[in-house]
Amino acid sequence: MGFELCIFDLDGTLVDTRADITAAANDMLAHYKLGAKSVDEVTGYVGDGISRLVERCLKDSGIELKRAVLIFLTAYKSRHLETTKPYPGVDELLKHLKDKYKAVLTNKSRTFSKSIMDALKLSAHFSIIVGGDTFKDRKPSPDGIEHIIKQSGIEKAKTVMIGDGKNDILTATNAGVASVFVTYGFSKDGSVVELNPDFVVDKPLDLVDICL
Numbered sequence: 001m002g003f004e005l006c007i008f009d010l011d012g013t014l015v016d017t018r019a020d021i022t023a024a025a026n027d028m029l030a031h032y033k034l035g036a037k038s039v040d041e042v043t044g045y046v047g048d049g050i051s052r053l054v055e056r057c058l059k060d061s062g063i064e065l066k067r068a069v070l071i072f073l074t075a076y077k078s079r080h081l082e083t084t085k086p087y088p089g090v091d092e093l094l095k096h097l098k099d100k101y102k103a104v105l106t107n108k109s110r111t112f113s114k115s116i117m118d119a120l121k122l123s124a125h126f127s128i129i130v131g132g133d134t135f136k137d138r139k140p141s142p143d144g145i146e147h148i149i150k151q152s153g154i155e156k157a158k159t160v161m162i163g164d165g166k167n168d169i170l171t172a173t174n175a176g177v178a179s180v181f182v183t184y185g186f187s188k189d190g191s192v193v194e195l196n197p198d199f200v201v202d203k204p205l206d207l208v209d210i211c212l
Contacts, residue, residue, distance in 0.1 A: 001199075001210050003178065005154040006097060007145060008126075009163030010106035010113055011046060012185030014090055015120065018043050019083040020076070025057050027075035032063055043186050047165045049107045049132045050076075080112055081119050087184060089204035094125040096208045101152045105144045107132035107167065127152070140170035145177060160198075162207065169195040180210060 011017045022042040029036060037057060045056035054069045094102070103126055106113050110131025117123040128151055132138040135147070149159060161172035164185025169192060172179035181187075181197040182204070193200065199210050 002158075003100070003160040003211050004158040005101045005103070005149065005152050005160070006207075006211050007103045007105050007148055007159065007161045007177075009161075009165065009168045009185075010104050010108055010116070012164035012187070013087075013162060013168075013182055014104070014122065015084055015086050015116060017080070017084045017116070018046075018186070020079045020081070021046060021053070023082065024072055024076035024079050025053070027079070028054065028068060028072040029057060031071050032058075032061070032068070034058075034061065046186055047107060047167055049138060050109065076112070080116060084116055084120070086120055086122065087204055090122075093204045093207055094122070096205075097211055098125075100211060101154055102126045103128045103130065103148045103152070105130045105139065105148065105161070105171070107138045109133050139167040140174055142171060142175035145171060145175035149175075149177075160211065164192070166192055166195060169197045172197075180207065182207075 008014050018039050022039045025042045026036040045053045051069055054072050055065055058068060108131060110129060110133060113129055113131050128148055130144045130148060135143045137143050156177050159177040160180060161168055161177055162180040164182045165187050169179045169181060179197040180199040180201060181192050183202050201207055
């Protein structure tokens with residue numbers, strides 16, 4: 001197929017952050033003497049930014065969201081590199097794509113995203129990192145993709161958005177670029193496929209044939 005601009009989601013696409021996010025969420029819940037949640041439960045809350053994640057964890061508890069978010073952030077700051085690692089095949093994939101313009105577009109804050117990517121030696125592969133707090137509107141707004149396209153100088157027809165969640169496919173659709181759904185990530189209920197991504201892959205190295 002071939003694309004010149006490859007835009008990647010972070011959590012659930014490049015790196016597996018599930019355990020560290022869950023640990024921080026459970027630290028926050030323990031602070032309020034609420035029961036712990038499983039990795040699968042917390043993973044299901046990921047994708048729309050930290051505030052929505054914390055809100056979903058708290059449900060109808062009546063706890064002040066702003067304060068709870070701060071407690072979560074404090075916990076995640078100390079835990080976000082405990083077990084987080086690239087998915088198998090990601091390092092090799094990025095070597096294959098060394099001549100492509102690559103960017104990260106995530107709803108995670110840019111600070112945490114950059115910290116993770118630096119620690120895992122991923123940052124050098126990417127020309128730009130756009131976080132959920134970079135612009136007023138996060139995914140599925142097309143603003144992030146539009147910004148990356150402008151920075152790269154590459155046309156939409158040569159651009160692809162790669163991710164594991166609904167917001168990734170919706171963002172691609174809203175921006176008018178191709179999309180790839182990766183099944184190995186966080187979304188396991190089949191709802192992403194219903195959004196008709198242009199491609200579906202089961203492991204990172206499957207992206208080589210699509211992107212090259």
